[in-house]
Amino acid sequence: MSMPDTPGHDQIRGHESLSAAIMAGKTGGKTIVMKFGGTSVGDLERIRAVAKRVKVEHDRGRRVAVVVSAMAGVTNRMVGYCRDLDPLADPREYDAVVAAGEQVTSGLVAIALQALGVKARSWQGWQIPLVTDDAHGKAAIEGIDGSTLLACLDEGVIPVIAGFQGVGPDGRIATLGRGGSDTSAVAIAASINADQCDIYTDVDGIYTTDPRIVKRARRLDRITYEEMLELASVGAKVLQTRSVGLAMRENVRVRVLSSFSDTNDESGTIVVDEDEIVEKELVAGIANSHDEAKISVRAIPDRPGIAAAIFGPLAVANINVDMIVQSTGADQMTNMTFTVSKGDEAAACAVLEKARADVQYGELQTSHNVVKISVVGIGMRSNSGLAATMFRTLAERGINVQVISTSEIKISVLIDAEYTELAMRALHTAYNLDIQEEQRS
Amino acid sequence: MSMPDTPGHDQIRGHESLSAAIMAGKTGGKTIVMKFGGTSVGDLERIRAVAKRVKVEHDRGRRVAVVVSAMAGVTNRMVGYCRDLDPLADPREYDAVVAAGEQVTSGLVAIALQALGVKARSWQGWQIPLVTDDAHGKAAIEGIDGSTLLACLDEGVIPVIAGFQGVGPDGRIATLGRGGSDTSAVAIAASINADQCDIYTDVDGIYTTDPRIVKRARRLDRITYEEMLELASVGAKVLQTRSVGLAMRENVRVRVLSSFSDTNDESGTIVVDEDEIVEKELVAGIANSHDEAKISVRAIPDRPGIAAAIFGPLAVANINVDMIVQSTGADQMTNMTFTVSKGDEAAACAVLEKARADVQYGELQTSHNVVKISVVGIGMRSNSGLAATMFRTLAERGINVQVISTSEIKISVLIDAEYTELAMRALHTAYNLDIQEEQRS
Structure with missing residues (x-):
């Protein structure tokens, strides 16, 4: 039951500690990374705007390194080309094709900066080098030699x-997987001891919840x-x-x-x-x-080792199981309910059908019509009342909680999908997260 | 007065001689390079067709290396992006941007080959490496280590x-200038001792003249x-x-x-x-x-050193002068007429205006309304009658020859542009180049 997207893999060499730099304070001589996503460099006008914004920071005396994504739409087009030719395209070739998008943007942004009279140059991953493992298509960063970029910065470029x-270790282009430019930016910030890594995107920050659902x-x-x-x-899809x-x-x-939009340090x-x-x-x-996707394995004769018999084969099949609840009925039969990502549902059912003889369950049920609502906060650690607030709030609206899971700072519940908006608005209010009238801009 | 596009620059290491390979004959075990231009890989259907054609040669037991251009239109779009941001864009950044087109195609063709069950992999210039000089945007090849590609071929890939x-020597991507993929293909063929370099394009060969003008x-x-x-x-624009x-x-x-179209060895x-x-x-x-563009410097007092006074400054300004004629009138004043490429005309006139005091010429005249017609053949070396045929043929049609230039196997004349078609058809017939009725397909 590993995390869906395991962090803890990327290793950054080339820096000691950031704490000294952070202590140095906010203004003057700071080194910052500015990362611009696909919509931020979506056309030449946007690229010119990016260059102007970078120049502002440069003119303030900051040492700036820029990280760019491909122009919006380009990566999808490239992925489409590869999949069209072969749905199981060689990930090493896929990487050569899709990485071209970022190569183009890096050159164009450098040209746009030079057109403003600012010294700039593009760097491809292999030129730095930014070394990855060999997991083409979803590679992890193994190390970055920060000295190359620091030398560039020292020259005022x-x-x-x-x-x-x-x-990769094979000397071929490797990509970090979708959204990987955020990881590039953070890794590069670490490698050059940057004071801050600014991720420019199409939203203006992290919200208490999805503003499209909760006004x-x-x-x-x-x-x-x-x-x-x-x-x-x-x-929350803002950061990878x-x-x-x-x-x-x-x-x-x-x-x-x-x-x-216009921004400042705040x-x-x-x-x-x-x-x-x-x-x-x-x-x-x-x-x-x-x-x-919710999967229920019903009417299992209760005996030790059921969980292993069910979840062992799923783990072998590399299927991540998220929330789990086990219940035992009056008939002494056990039900096991859990969730997997929708993309894994078919594979999970196939695994469980094969395990039927071993587990001796009665019935397999699946449901898509569910949503996972999660409340996250470091206050969870010390305040046990926060979980009670969640259950009471949902119960007052007649919303049935199907499965519960918790971590140190998170409670997640699985509920019927049609209650999504009702549950989120009620919880947002219950936890005092609503914006006050006078705070609205 | 250097050649407009100087050959003699690209150096290929890594092979001894091709003659032994050529002697080995036409069939079986041959090593060939197959190069596909932009229209040949213009979309995914065309890329699949390219893969099939490569597979045919592969299945015949040939060792095949493939060289690809960018998909038709891509390079122009990339060049447009760069010029739009800065008409004088840094050629090193320009190279990073435009080279992305070929990177994409190489990966896509490799995927298409793999989808047919043929082992294949893409190679970027920096991976081989194909080393150039530092003339970014129009770099010359300094050397290719053929061993990398030969090892790939030896593995059946x-x-x-x-x-x-x-x-380039700076470790950055360098492009060879427009049409440079032909040069890549020939250089790679030399580096792996290929028996032949097949340039696949949108015409079916070299013609005696432009078929659009001369049916x-x-x-x-x-x-x-x-x-x-x-x-x-x-x-003739078929090959660079x-x-x-x-x-x-x-x-x-x-x-x-x-x-x-379908092709065979012939x-x-x-x-x-x-x-x-x-x-x-x-x-x-x-x-x-x-x-x-024809430029005439008229009414120059005749004295030694006129040519140097005119052409010296043009050479310093890196302007290539092509055809030259000098004539002296009854008044002992000299006229010097020559041609430059249209792109250099404005610069040439500026240079000559600055040299007016030195040359003491009376008048500067320019004309665009000219065409250069060239007859090429190794027969020129031994058969002096070929030049006479040209002048007689043109004279019979009342076409005035303004300037003449010759090389060992070429005669070029500058004539009024409106006679282009008439002159070409007449010369084509006069030199017995017309296709015979029974030869037409």
């Missing part, structure tokens, strides 16, 4: 780094790594889970902010260590995930 | 090489390097001049054939050494070039 890509959602000024990690893993795990381990301050949401947050909120946010 | 690109144009089965070099340099010069120097047999036109052509034609072809 802004490095514009193609995100999402590195070079009274509030932008957070700060959030801890742990909270962000939990939120990212349960459906792996990038948050890496930032936490390498102690990189990450800021999420919009490239589509804009967006900063993801930091718990020590840096003075006024800690009990609950940071509420997330929802529709990528859950 | 078809290398699919991104054309047009290499890596009775005839496809040549064979042509010598020298003739092809002259034809390419005076307007540099690639022909390189093929001649490295003695690489080059074949030009269509990727849009298809297309083979460019070979003179020794290999048994029935030598006196004239191989007739080309036209509209990229000529």
Whole structure:
């Protein structure tokens, strides 16, 4: 039962500690990484806007390294080409094809910076080098030699780094998987001891919940790594889970902010260590995930070893099981209910059909019509009343909780999908997360 | 007065001689390079067709290396992006951007081959490495380590090489200039001692002249390097001049054939050494070039050193002068008329205006309304009547020859552009190049 997107893999060499740099304070001479996503570099006008924004930071005397994604739509087109030619395309060739998108953007942003009179040059993953393992298509970073980029910065030249890509032990281009440019940016920030890694995107920060569902959602000024990690893993899509795990381990301050509006040092949401947050909120946010399939294995004769008989074969098949509940009826028969991601449902059922003789269960039931609602906050550690608030709030609305799972700073419940909006708004209010009228902009 | 596109620059290491391989004969165990241009890999259907064609050669027991251009239109789009951001974009960044097109195609063709069950892998210029000089945007090949590709072939894997690109001494991507994929293909053929370099394109070979102008144009089965070099340099656009010069120097047999029709070993036109052509034609072809601007410097007091005073400053400004004629009138004043490429006209006039005080000429005249018609053939060497045929043919049609230039196997004349079609058809007939009715397919 491993994490869906295991952090703890990416290793960054080339730096000692960030704490000294952080202590040095906020202004002047800071080294920052500015990362721009696909919509932020979606056309030449946006690329010019990115260059202007980078120049602003450069003109403030900051040492800036830029990390870019492919222009919006390009990666999808490249992936489509590969899949069209062969749905099981060689991941090494897939990597060569899709990495071209970031290569183009890095060159274009460097040209746009030079057109503003700022020295800049592009860097591909293999040129730095940013070394990955050999898991083409979803490679993990093995190390970055920060000295190359530091030398570039020392010459007063802004490095514009193609995100999402590195070079594998086979000397071939390797990509980090979708959203990997965030991980590139954090890893590069660590390798050059950057004071901060600014992730420019199409939203202006991390919200207490999805503002499309809960109108009274509030932008957070700060959030801890742990909270962000939990939120990212349960459906908040702003940052890639792996990038948050890496930032936490390498102690990189990450800021999420919009490239589509004017910003200043206070804009967006900063993801930091718990020590840096003075006024800690009990609950940071509420997330929802529709990528859950519920599987129930019913009428199992109760005996020791049932869990192993069910979950062992699933683990062997590399299927991640998330929430689990076991119940025993009056007839002494046991039911085991759990969730897998929707993409794994068919494979999971096939595994369980094969295990039927061994487990001797009566029936297999599946359901898509569920949503996982998660409440995340470091306050969970000390305040046991937070779980009770969740159950009471849902019960008052007549919402049945089908499965529960918890971590140190998270409670997740599986409920009927049609209650999604009702549950999220009620919980948002119950945890005092609603924005106050006077806070609205 | 250097050549417009100087061959003699690209150096290929890693092979001894091709003659032994050529002697080995045509069938079985041959090593061939198959190069596909932009329209040949213009979409996924075309890429699948390319893969099938490569598989045919592979299945015949041939060792095949593939070189690919970018998908049609991609390079132009990338060039447009760069120019839009900065008309004088840093050529190193320009190279990173535009080389992405060939990177994509190499990966896609490798996937398409694998989908047919053929082992294949992509190679970027920096991976081989194909080392260039530092003239980014129009780099020359300094050397190719053929051992990498030979090892790939020895493993039974078809290398699919991104054309047009290499890596410069600065470790950055360098491109060879427009049409550079032909040069890549020839250089790679030389580095692996290939028996032949097949250039697949959208025409089915080299013609005696432009078939759009002269309906009775005839496809040549064979042509010598020298003739092809002259034809390419005076307007025949099928092969890049540099690639022909390189093929001649490295003695690489080059074949030009269509990727849009079925082909066999006899298809297309083979460019070979003179020794290999048994029935030598006196004239191989007739080309036209509209990229000529005529400049006349009139009424110059006749004295020694005039030519140096005019052409010295032009050479310093890196402007190539092509055809030259000097005439002296009854008033003892000299006129100097010459041509430059249209792109250089403005710069040439500026240089000459600055030199006015020194040269003391009366007047500067320019004209665009001219065409250069060239007759090319190794027969020129021994048959002086060929020049006379040209002048007589043009005179009979009342076409005035403004400037003449000759090389060992070429005569070029500059005439009024409105006579282009008339002159080409008349010359094509006069040199007995017209296709016979029974030869038409």
